[in-house]
Amino acid sequence: MLDYVLLALVLLLVLYGVMVYNGLVRYRNWTQESWAQIDVQLKRRYDLIPNLVETVKGYMKYEQETLAKIIEMRSKLVQGSPEERMEANQQLGGVLRHLFALAEAYPDLKANTVFLRLQEELTTTENKIAYARQLYNKTVAEYNIRRESFPANIFASLFGFQRIEPLAIPEGEREAPQVKLT
Amino acid sequence: MILYEALRENRRRTYYLLAFFVALVMATGAALGYLAGDTYMGVGLALIFAAFYIPFTYWTAAWQVLNLAGAEEAPEEEYPELHHLVEELVLAARLPKPKVYVVKDPAPNAFAAGMKPEESAVAVTTGLLELLDRESLEGVIAHEISHIRNGDVKLMTLAIALVGVIVLLADLGQRMLWYGGLWGRDRGRRDRDRGGGEIILVALALLLLLLAPLAAFLTQMALSRNREFYADASAVDLTRNPQGLIKALTLLKEHQATVKRANPATAGMYFVYPFKGEEFWSSLFSTHPPIEERIRRLAAL
Numbered sequence: 501m502l503d504y505v506l507l508a509l510v511l512l513l514v515l516y517g518v519m520v521y522n523g524l525v526r527y528r529n530w531t532q533e534s535w536a537q538i539d540v541q542l543k544r545r546y547d548l549i550p551n552l553v554e555t556v557k558g559y560m561k562y563e564q565e566t567l568a569k570i571i572e573m574r575s576k577l578v579q580g581s582p583e584e585r586m587e588a589n590q591q592l593g594g595v596l597r598h599l600f601a602l603a604e605a606y607p608d609l610k611a612n613t614v615f616l617r618l619q620e621e622l623t624t625t626e627n628k629i630a631y632a633r634q635l636y637n638k639t640v641a642e643y644n645i646r647r648e649s650f651p652a653n654i655f656a657s658l659f660g661f662q663r664i665e666p667l668a669i670p671e672g673e674r675e676a677p678q679v680k681l682t
Numbered sequence: 683m684i685l686y687e688a689l690r691e692n693r694r695r696t697y698y699l700l701a702f703f704v705a706l707v708m709a710t711g712a713a714l715g716y717l718a719g720d721t722y723m724g725v726g727l728a729l730i731f732a733a734f735y736i737p738f739t740y741w742t743a744a745w746q747v748l749n750l751a752g753a754e755e756a757p758e759e760e761y762p763e764l765h766h767l768v769e770e771l772v773l774a775a776r777l778p779k780p781k782v783y784v785v786k787d788p789a790p791n792a793f794a795a796g797m798k799p800e801e802s803a804v805a806v807t808t809g810l811l812e813l814l815d816r817e818s819l820e821g822v823i824a825h826e827i828s829h830i831r832n833g834d835v836k837l838m839t840l841a842i843a844l845v846g847v848i849v850l851l852a853d854l855g856q857r858m859l860w861y862g863g864l865w866g867r868d869r870g871r872r873d874r875d876r877g878g879g880e881i882i883l884v885a886l887a888l889l890l891l892l893l894a895p896l897a898a899f900l901t902q903m904a905l906s907r908n909r910e911f912y913a914d915a916s917a918v919d920l921t922r923n924p925q926g927l928i929k930a931l932t933l934l935k936e937h938q939a940t941v942k943r944a945n946p947a948t949a950g951m952y953f954v955y956p957f958k959g960e961e962f963w964s965s966l967f968s969t970h971p972p973i974e975e976r977i978r979r980l981a982a983l
Contacts, residue, residue, distance in 0.1 A: 624766035
């Protein structure tokens with residue numbers, strides 16, 4: 501009788517371990533998947549920028565310096581650690597916004613449909629990066645909570661699930677709404 | 683209120699409303715059965731009706747998706763911004779991209795359709811595209827994506843099915859009374875005495891049969907309003923920016939108009955109530971909460 505009870509307990513434990521393991525794998529895959537989304541968008545920005553510079557060059561004769569800066573920053577989008585790439589993306593976003601603000605003073609450029617198209621494309625890649633990072637951080641947080649809570653943490657360390665760090669959120673970007681107690 | 687709390691509070695209310703709904707279905711069945719002489723049989727009948735009616739309603743609703751209130755698929759080349767906004771938000775919500783539709787109607791509005799996230803659609807009117815800037819349009823799209831993510835089309839279809847079951851049961855009860863079936867109760871009665879308590883019970887059962895359809899309809903509307911608040915709150919959870927949605931609601935309040943192809947069955951899925959001027963005749967009978975109230979709750983997040 502006792503044997504059966506023990507056997508049942510062991511089976512239950514194994515079953516629980518399998519569930520914890522699968523849950524952790526699922527979340528880890530989701531974090532990788534959401535990083536892949538960011539990666540896709542960073543590459544997309546990288547590809548869009550030469551077109552933008554090419555289109556703008558002829559109109560903005562006095563902004564060559566800004567354009568040179570954009571080209572220079574572009575290469576950092578696809579090099580280095582995730583943090584470095586996100587940082588480069590953040591800086592690039594600032595310069596691009598500056599450029600689009602300057603473009604307001606060029607009516608010919610504002611009428612150029614290729615330019616407008618590129619502007620829209622670059623805006624959406626920026627938003628997508630922000631949203632993908634939001635998803636990434638949310639998934640990472642869920643993963644870490646799962647990994648660290650008892651008793652799942654025993655299995656997590658047994659199977660070598662590492663802690664994943666969230667991506668830092670740059671200042672002045674979309675943050676969670678202010679918490680107000682009413 | 684903190685956003686996270688608002689979402690939890692909303693979920694809890696949905697459960698209460700659904701539980702009340704199911705209780706109402708069973709009570710109607712019980713009332714019918716009681717009058718006919720067998721309370722349990724009435725409950726059983728209600729459950730059997732539900733077992734047939736709910737899949738049937740789902741099945742018809744799944745077909746209705748194809749019949750999207752005069753919506754045309756929006757080509758990406760023509761509506762890049764709209765497509766981009768949808769792509770951005772499904773990214774944040776980890777959902778597949780729904781089909782994007784445009785309704786050629788000057789009334790600014792939007793709706794979501796589809797019983798499953800994989801087969802869903804988002805539609806906006808041309809009036810909405812003209813009226814809103816990117817930030818506020820983002821809020822509206824986030825609201826519609828939230829309807830899809832929260833499974834609201836399915837939930838409201840379930841509500842419609844439950845109302846259907848209750849109406850059916852109440853109708854049956856009323857017919858039974860008409861043809862004198864009520865007195866079957868006497869025949870089915872066992873050795874018990876016919877006390878004053880029983881008369882009260884009969885009266886209660888009658889009252890329930892008469893009022894159940896109205897109560898069911900009101901519950902359906904309450905559920906719908908609840909889901910609107912929930913979609914607003916989860917939209918903010920996605921965009922992290924209540925201002926866009928507030929701006930959109932403020933503008934839409936000033937530009938209320940009737941969507942020509944809207945109908946009462948789909949009204950619940952629209953962003954704002956699609957019939958002009960009717961919203962205010964009674965807040966109890968509306969699928970949507972008053973816009974001011976939605977703005978007020980968003981501002982409190």
